[in-house]
Amino acid sequence: MKNFAARKSFGQHFLKTDSKAWQIAQVHLEHAGALPVLEVGAGLGHLTRYLTSARDLEIVELDSRCIPHLLKSYGTVARIVHGDFLEVFPDAFDHPEYALVGNFPYNISSQILLKILDHAPRVPLFTGMFQLEVARRLISTPGSREYGILSVLLQAQYEGRILLHLRPGDFQPPPAVHSAVILCQRKENFLLPCAAETLRRVTRAAFGQRRKILRNSLGRELPALLPYLAHHNLEEKRAEQLSWQIYVELALELEEEG
Secondary structure, eight states, rough: OOOOOOOOOGTOOOEHHHHHHHHHHHHHHHHHTTTTTEEOTTTTTTGGTTTTTTTSSEEEEEETTTTTHHHHHHHTTTTTEESSSSHTTTTTTTEEHHHHHHHHOGGHHHHHHHHHHHTGOOOOOEEEEEEHHHHHHHHHOOSSSOOOOOHHHHHTTTTEEEEEEEOOOGSOOOOSSSSEEEEEEEHHHHHOOOOOHHHHHHHHHHHTTTTSSTTHHHHHHHHGGGGHHHHOTTTTOOGGGOOHHHHHHHHHHHHHHH
């Protein structure tokens, strides 16, 4: 579409490098297998054109200006939903599971990730574009500077790896940051044993003051966890030193304490 201006309010940076779009789609489809594919934020369809071989393809797009183009180009091979993914997923979609993929707008990429994590039973696989800094944070390990809330929340349910890196010039308009695509597969035979919101509450309390030891940060926000910290010799630890498994245990402890 000529003379199509990206909207800053939507965080739009359209992927324009065909080779990168093809690579993202091919790896995603290979891992998706027979799963229906849901593309989040198709925009002008630069990635969509390489997803059309999926068994079932569905698209959700918020920008009303893109809908006529998507319908004309892909309406015969894909179901297109006009709406905000954060609001319409999962209720507007019928399949029990989806392999989700998208060039996520950076201004809401964390919100999209949290939405996926809240509905992980319906998303066995997702492939997403993130700001490089965020992508590194998601797959970082305990003890690193990047390890944080999103690291714990993602790794408690998914195995993730960086698929490829992209430069600002791969997009129109070019963003001010470098980007990376992450491929995440839900862990086999794993169901989060605590409520997702409880795990989020614990990690936010711990990392809210990450320079402090847990007795002063986590203990102050959630004092019910102080006995657990003391019993497991975690009082002197800092938030970034704990594995996702320990955060799940802390969330379960909090739920048991009521």
